[in-house]
Amino acid sequence: MTAPKPLVVASLEDDTGDRCVDIIQRGDADFTYAECRRDPEDSHGWRRLSAADGPSFKTQFAAYSAAIRDIPWLID
Template sequence: MIVRASLEDTSGDRCVDLIEGEAGWAWVECRRDPEDGHGWRRLHPPRGGFADRTTAERDAGGVVGWMGAPDS
């Protein structure tokens, strides 16, 4: 699996990674706490099985509140 894009919120504390792998595209929301120095942590397992990046990003936008729905 390869992260093809990482979309950050305006605070820089949350992101959604768009991942491409053998089973198609997936996404996962991550957060970071600057005070602990760990870096990014996944909030859940990747949600996948999408045919393309656009579909994965659209699904993430419908689930992740700070993203909103991306343009069609």
């Protein structure tokens, strides 16, 4: 049996629309976050700046709290 695909449960975008943080549920048990950026001149779309296999948190709120702590622009 294969593990469920990671699911983005929330995406927090900055005021410019060029950066975001995805809160990701991995399987049924844990959450993490990944910072992303989008360059307007690049048609690729969003690119992750951090891996989705980062730190593991038991709740979505814990992942969100860690992202606020670790990514300065989220609290600006």
